[in-house]
Amino acid sequence: MNSQPTSAASQCSTAFHWKVTLLCLLTFPVLMALGFWQLDRAEQKRAREAALDAVRTQPPATLPGTDLAAIEEQRRLLLQGHYLTGRNWLLDNRQRDGQVGYEVITPFELSDGRILLVNRGWVAAG
Template sequence: MFFPLLLTLGFWQLSRAEQKRDILQQIHERQAGAPVALADTSLAALKPYTRVIARGQFDNQHLWLIDNRQRDGRIGFEVVQIFELENDQRVLLNRGWLAADVSRTQLPEVPLVTGSVSIFAELYPVSQHPLLNAQGETSQWPRVITEVDVAVMGESVGKSLAPGILKLDEASPGAFRTGWQAVNMMPERHTGYALQWFGLALALAILTLFANTNLATLWRYYRHSSTTKK
């Protein structure tokens, strides 16, 4: 029962490694091109990890803080606001990371950006985790959440939001600490885990072989014969 399970886990890790390589390749290809101007382009038509340039303004009335985000071992928040483009599109924009108060009793002060600005950013897909939510525990702003959910966040402000989320370039107005990671684990790590699972499967096969055959007896006899001859 455990042998096929270990093999399945090994091949699953190999498939995950291949998926991560595909994502990294997509990012490399799309970052090598010129940014897409959103003035004449629909966000819904763009592929994930596309670099964009946009002009608009921040919705400073609504602000979310994504909790439990780390940089260099420190806990903090990622700041998300709605960015309203000049062509009336609205999209969530992650401005980057701010450190949390050591006692975690106070939310960080978030400097606001007013007026019309031009930004550079990358379009990221939004993934959902069943144990996390974007509701927030209070109705006050800013709201502390644990994940991004475009539909839920749009409903909470009564506005229709474009799919995905923009992650701000560090050189753009309003950017905090960025250091975006497209994948949470590199392909090499998945490959290493796969080798561990395959190694356990091999060890299990060898132990099973010795336990269910006379190989152990033959091995002890061989060792005994070799010792006697010496």
């Protein structure tokens, strides 16, 4: 007597394993590529943070007196001029620590007549 099963359940089981194997073989390279992409993004973020730390250690740039286009992002500034009071803008729907509020933006006129917009901070909505 032959004791090897030749039933439909055995054929279905073999077909099922073949499909799972194919799915894994197709999915694995995609997941590997996503993993390397994440590692690349982490390295980009570390490089950006190092560049920002280097800029933050520099002394403040003085305005007027420095070309605005030459100033790096996150560089501290020493401004000479005055705020244009009564012309504040409130940016609505800003959140901090789960609380809704506003960002306060005020124009600042430099002593040479140029105007900059300064973010003066956040206030809670009342």
